[in-house]
């Protein structure tokens with residue numbers, strides 16, 4: 001699927017709302033920009049307490065992919081062991097790969113955890129993979145988190161072997177900050193996929209409706225004030241566009257893909273459908 005070849009449409013009280021469907025690839029310039037913003041927002045909303053950087057030792061394993069395997073294993077063992085030893089602490093993490101100048105992997109980890117001892121982690125990594133260089137520092141502000149993540153991911157986080165470029169533990173977003181964010185961005189719409197770009201949809205709607213663009217969202221409302229009487233799902237000329245009221249807007253869009261009706265009960269944080277693209281909510 002090419003980026004933004006499709007859009008998703010939902011009925012609102014005023015008429016229709018449509019958004020493009022993004023390809024979501026780090027290789028796509030525009031998507032990468034928004035994935036980057038999303039990653040930074042996730043990092044901040046996880047309310048980290050600590051930055052941790054783990055390294056590899058090229059004298060022991062010069063191949064970057066194999067070194068990343070070793071580093072990932074060591075990290076997972078450390079996390080398991082630390083959680084086991086400190087059952088009362090809910091240790092959560094978001095991690096991002098970075099390729100250094102010589103191509104070797106660094107693992108940058110944002111941690112939400114009580115005090116961690118650098119010497120302990122360094123000794124652990126030395127014993128596991130012969131890489132005692134461990135950097136640890138306390139988080140002081142959200143802007144520091146944003147700067148930290150932005151610095152290490154550059155245009156896109158690096159990829160080693162078949163590991164995810166970045167990921168987070170299951171409860172990373174189990175924070176008051178994220179719940180607050182969600183409360184402000186909860187949307188309940190029934191989305192329907194249409195094989196038409198947002199620009200084309202806007203062109204098709206223009207003769208029949210007043211259209212307005214707000215960044216990546218297209219709003220369409222009828223020219224006429226709402227009529228009394230039964231609400232119709234059909235425009236005078238076109239087929240039904242959405243499952244419920246389309247605001248009386250006559251739209252005939254080819255290749256509707258009704259089997260892909262999307263139920264978005266909330267602005268699924270991990271989905272590619274953003275609710276807003278400003279500030280922290282600049283998240284898809």
Ligand SMILES: [Zn+2]
Pocket residue numbers: 003004022023024025028029030031032
């Ligand atoms: Zn894209």
